[in-house]
Amino acid sequence: MKLCEVLNAGVPFEVAPTIDDVEDFLRKNLGLTEFRRMSSKTIAVLTPNERTAVLKNIIAILPGAKYDPNGSHIGRALYSGFTIYVKPTPGTVSNRVQQGTLAQDSVVKCLRNVLGDRLQVLSVASTGATSSQGACDVLITIDGKRTYQLEVKSSKAGLGAVITLYDRTVSRTKPIAEIDQYVAAITGKKNDTLAKYVDRQRKKDQTQGYPGDVGVTNVSGKVTQLRIDRTHPNMANVYELVKQHFQANGDDYLVVHVSDTEIEFFRVDEKQPPITKDLNDPLPLPAFIELRTYGSARPGKNGIDGRMRIAVKIRL
Numbered sequence: 001m002k003l004c005e006v007l008n009a010g011v012p013f014e015v016a017p018t019i020d021d022v023e024d025f026l027r028k029n030l031g032l033t034e035f036r037r038m039s040s041k042t043i044a045v046l047t048p049n050e051r052t053a054v055l056k057n058i059i060a061i062l063p064g065a066k067y068d069p070n071g072s073h074i075g076r077a078l079y080s081g082f083t084i085y086v087k088p089t090p091g092t093v094s095n096r097v098q099q100g101t102l103a104q105d106s107v108v109k110c111l112r113n114v115l116g117d118r119l120q121v122l123s124v125a126s127t128g129a130t131s132s133q134g135a136c137d138v139l140i141t142i143d144g145k146r147t148y149q150l151e152v153k154s155s156k157a158g159l160g161a162v163i164t165l166y167d168r169t170v171s172r173t174k175p176i177a178e179i180d181q182y183v184a185a186i187t188g189k190k191n192d193t194l195a196k197y198v199d200r201q202r203k204k205d206q207t208q209g210y211p212g213d214v215g216v217t218n219v220s221g222k223v224t225q226l227r228i229d230r231t232h233p234n235m236a237n238v239y240e241l242v243k244q245h246f247q248a249n250g251d252d253y254l255v256v257h258v259s260d261t262e263i264e265f266f267r268v269d270e271k272q273p274p275i276t277k278d279l280n281d282p283l284p285l286p287a288f289i290e291l292r293t294y295g296s297a298r299p300g301k302n303g304i305d306g307r308m309r310i311a312v313k314i315r316l
């Protein structure tokens with residue numbers, strides 16, 4: 001029996017499904033038509049629709065499928081040895097951009113309900129680029145006196161999902177001091193750097209490394225295990241680097257938008273009074289902080305030229 005026939009019959013399959021079986025089943029039962037095979041065990045479903053909803057439908061319809069918050073800001077599905085991502089159809093507006101814009105509008109509306117005419121919105125940045133690398137998301141002033149800069153992140157999967165704070169493009173010849181500081185804080189090795197860490201990992205696994213390194217087949221490069229949990233004694237140092245990043249960017253709050261009725265405001269710089277006494281929660285110590293590769297870097301003069309995007313991610 002085909003996978004779709006077995007699943008529709010509600011009985012367990014005797015033969016492990018193939019990647020063709022999984023695609024055929026999703027095509028027949030969810031009407032999904034576009035797929036990109038990232039490897040023999042990894043599928044990207046391409047859709048112009050709201051990706052979180054599509055991912056939930058995939059998990060709901062595949063018996064035994066599990067949600068994994070890693071690998072993408074909306075997470076991914078794990079099913080029978082396969083990893084399934086949901087990505088925007090090329091040529092459509094990124095859901096990240098759409099969700100970011102909606103989140104910013106929702107945050108402004110929430111503040112206006114609280115502050116009324118006391119609130120003046122000075123600017124709302126476009127989310128076409130990562131705001132933490134340029135203009136702030138939302139800039140407001142209260143009573144024309146106090147100005148606040150808000151970094152807004154959309155997390156429709158909830159506060160328990162992995163949130164990408166920002167990313168940087170690095171290479172062996174052009175390291176980023178901020179990323180090297182994270183590596184040193186996570187490993188606990190003074191003067192450690194990303195390049196040093198990668199080369200130590202390559203002695204164990206040649207598939208890890210920068211794009212262009214011998215044995216590295218992933219165009220994004222590959223770096224693993226650069227993660228620190230809340231209970232680790234070095235977490236306080238890494239947590240401080242996260243706050244320093246926001247402070248250097250001029251941010252006063254990290255705002256996590258889950259829905260129009262669930263918006264969390266976390267203070268990342270306590271130099272001035274909170275917006276209101278109810279918006280006074282500090283950024284909590286995350287469950288974990290990690291560095292991960294994050295898509296492909298923009299090509300240099302010689303193609304990828306060994307450049308790799310590294311994202312700083314947290315789970316609150």
